[in-house]
Amino acid sequence: MFGGISLERYKPLLIASALSAVLVIQGCSTVSVNESSETQEPEQIEPDIAPAEAEPVESEKTYENLWLKACDGYNFTTDQAWGIAYEVLIDDICQNTVIDENSIDIVLGPSVSNEDMDRSMDANVFAHSYWKNFLPEDVEPVTIIIASEKDREWWEATVPEYTTVDFQWFSETGRCWEVSARSACGEKHGIEGSLTGAMVESYMIGTEAHLNGSTWWNDPSHNAPHWYHDVYEYEHWYELLIEGHATLYEIASYQLYENDDWLRMDFAWLARTVDEIKMDALTPEGVMQHLEKCYGIGGSCNHFYYGGGAMMHEKLIIDFGLESYFAWHEKVRMIETSKDAGFIEFKQVFANHYEVEFEQWMSESFAPYVADSYVHYSEVFKSNGDL
Numbered sequence: 001m002f003g004g005i006s007l008e009r010y011k012p013l014l015i016a017s018a019l020s021a022v023l024v025i026q027g028c029s030t031v032s033v034n035e036s037s038e039t040q041e042p043e044q045i046e047p048d049i050a051p052a053e054a055e056p057v058e059s060e061k062t063y064e065n066l067w068l069k070a071c072d073g074y075n076f077t078t079d080q081a082w083g084i085a086y087e088v089l090i091d092d093i094c095q096n097t098v099i100d101e102n103s104i105d106i107v108l109g110p111s112v113s114n115e116d117m118d119r120s121m122d123a124n125v126f127a128h129s130y131w132k133n134f135l136p137e138d139v140e141p142v143t144i145i146i147a148s149e150k151d152r153e154w155w156e157a158t159v160p161e162y163t164t165v166d167f168q169w170f171s172e173t174g175r176c177w178e179v180s181a182r183s184a185c186g187e188k189h190g191i192e193g194s195l196t197g198a199m200v201e202s203y204m205i206g207t208e209a210h211l212n213g214s215t216w217w218n219d220p221s222h223n224a225p226h227w228y229h230d231v232y233e234y235e236h237w238y239e240l241l242i243e244g245h246a247t248l249y250e251i252a253s254y255q256l257y258e259n260d261d262w263l264r265m266d267f268a269w270l271a272r273t274v275d276e277i278k279m280d281a282l283t284p285e286g287v288m289q290h291l292e293k294c295y296g297i298g299g300s301c302n303h304f305y306y307g308g309g310a311m312m313h314e315k316l317i318i319d320f321g322l323e324s325y326f327a328w329h330e331k332v333r334m335i336e337t338s339k340d341a342g343f344i345e346f347k348q349v350f351a352n353h354y355e356v357e358f359e360q361w362m363s364e365s366f367a368p369y370v371a372d373s374y375v376h377y378s379e380v381f382k383s384n385g386d387l
Helices: 066-073 082-096 118-134 152-161 219-231 242-258 262-273 284-294 298-320 322-332 341-353 356-383
Strands: 013-015 021-024 104-108 140-145 186-189 200-205
Touching: 021 242, 066 082, 066 118, 066 242, 066 298, 082 118, 082 200, 082 298, 082 322, 118 219, 118 242, 140 152, 140 219, 140 322, 152 284, 186 219, 219 242, 242 298, 242 322, 262 298, 284 356, 298 322, 298 356, 322 341, 341 356
Parallel strands: 104 140, 140 200
Antiparallel strands: 013 021, 021 104, 186 200
C-alpha cells in the first residue's frame, strides 16, 4: 500500500524523492502477487523419492475498473423523455471507453491515506479515458495533485513543479476554509498557469474525510469534459453550453454507476430551493422568463445553469441524434471569437448545423421539455412531502 491506495489494485509507477512521490494510476491491469510472474518448470523428481509438499501459490488477480464493471450490469430504464438521451449516451460511453493509463497523472502527497478514494480514482481513469477519444493523439495528460492535511511541506515544494496557480489549500483564504483531517475540497485550472501543457486539478483530502457521497466520487465525470473544453479553447459563448455539457456527463456517470437518475432530480431541487433566483417555472413561457432573469448573472442561477444546461444537451440528443450532436460540437469548437462576440457565431453554427434558429429551438423545443421535467419533479417533491 502507498498513500492508502493498493499497489495491487492500480499497478502504479512509483517515483519517490525526499519531498515528492508521483503515482501514475493504470486501469484494468493484471498484477501478480509474486515478485516474478514468470512460470518456472518444476524440478524432475526421482520415482523413489517422495515429492516435497508444494507451497501454495496465489493466482494472479485481475482488477476491473468499477465503471467498466457497472457497464456490464447497467439496466436502468425510465418512461420519462430524458431516458432516451441517457440510454444512447451511456451506451456510447460503455462501448468506446478503453482504459488508458496515460490519460491522467496522479500526484499523491506522502500522507494521503483515505480508504474511500477507490471510486473517485476509478472515475478519474474511466472518464478521462473516454474523453481522450475526442482529443489529439499527442494531448498531454491531466495532472491531479492530492494532498492530506499533513502534507504542507510536500505541497509547497511539489505544486510549483506542475503549475504557477496558487491553490492556497493551506491558507485561511483557501477554498477549504480550514485544513483538517475531515477536509474535502477540489479545484481545477485550465492550461493557463500549467507547466505540464494540460489542465491541473488539485484536491485537499483529509485522512478522515468522508468521500462516499457522489459529490466526490463522481466529480471526475464532470471535470473530464472540461479537459475537452480546455484543449479546444471553448468559451462561455452561451451560458448553458460548457457547464451543461459537463453536467450531462456527470449525470450519465452517476446513472451508470447507481442505476438510477436521482442526480438529475437533485439539480432540479437545488435550482428550486437554493439558487438565489429560484427556478419554479412549470410552463414553457415560465422557463424562457427564467432564462431572461438569469442571463448574465449565472451565479444567481447556479444549479439551473448546471442541471438546466444538461437538459439543453439532452434535448439536442433527443431531437437530432447523438452523432449529429457530436458533429455539432466539432463545429462549435472551431469558434475563435471571444465570449460576447462568439454568441453571434454560436447561433450561426447552431442554425447552419441543425437547420433551425437557436431562439426558435429554445422556445419551441427546449422550454417545453424543461417545463415537463419540472412538472414531473414537482409532483415527486410533493408526494415526498418536500413541498
